[in-house]
Amino acid sequence: MSHQSTVFVIDDDEDVRESLRWLFQSVSMPVEVFASAAEFLAHPDRDGPGCLVLDVRMPEMDGLELLEVLRTHRIGLPAIMISGHAxxxxxxxxxxxxxxxxxxKPVNHQDLLQRVRRALAADERFREEIGDPRIIAERLEQLTAKEREVLESIVNGSTNKAIAGALKLSVRTVETHRANLMRKLGVHSTAGLVRVTLACRLRP
Structure with missing residues (x-):
């Protein structure tokens, strides 16, 4: 994991912010904390290497809305969502x-550390791969026209059922396309598909 990778904590509860700051500092992880989504968006290094740890429910702009904004700005940091009312x-x-x-919540600190380490490692691997545009270009060339349509719908946040209805496909066919997309693009989750799309500037 790169020493430059940073854990960005976004939570409107000061006690939670300081508790998580202490947690990550205790294991020598660079960490920055923010009291709101707007405060994070104003940060100059918001698209730097690292991951987000953010509360779902916050005033003005909640965690889900922040992810939507980041997506429009083509910022694909891996995000770990925390909620007391999930x-x-x-x-x-x-x-x-x-x-x-x-x-x-309440968050088990050791569990959170493990998940954050996974997210940081995944972010570093992803950045290494997209550092060579040939890798992504070669993978994109493998996509069929229908797979590109499905990919765009996934990045827009559509469910398999909604994609099936919009593209006049069966849900099983959409699931097959999704699996093929992950295999061809070398990712293992919806978040990975979103990040590849953002990195390659494929407009959803």
């Missing part, structure tokens, strides 16, 4: 928006 639809929406993980 439910299945919220978790699904977070993953569709590009989150790599979703955990509930």
């Amino acid at each position: 439910d299945v639809p919220m978790a699904v929406k977070a993953m569709q928006t590009g989150a790599v993980d979703f955990i509930q």
